[in-house]
Amino acid sequence: MTFVVIETPLARAFDFAEISAAEYGIAMALAFLIIPLVEAYKAIMRAVEKNKA
16 A cells, blocks of 8 residues: 555655655654653553552
């Protein structure tokens, strides 16, 4: 499916632009950043609930 969108004339419909490796790296880092943030939130919430009980 990705090939169809990127490598065919359909790509013009989406107006894609090439990005550098640095830009790609930043995008991936931001995408993965949510995982440790959610895990930290869950750990804090478990600690708070443990202290309530």
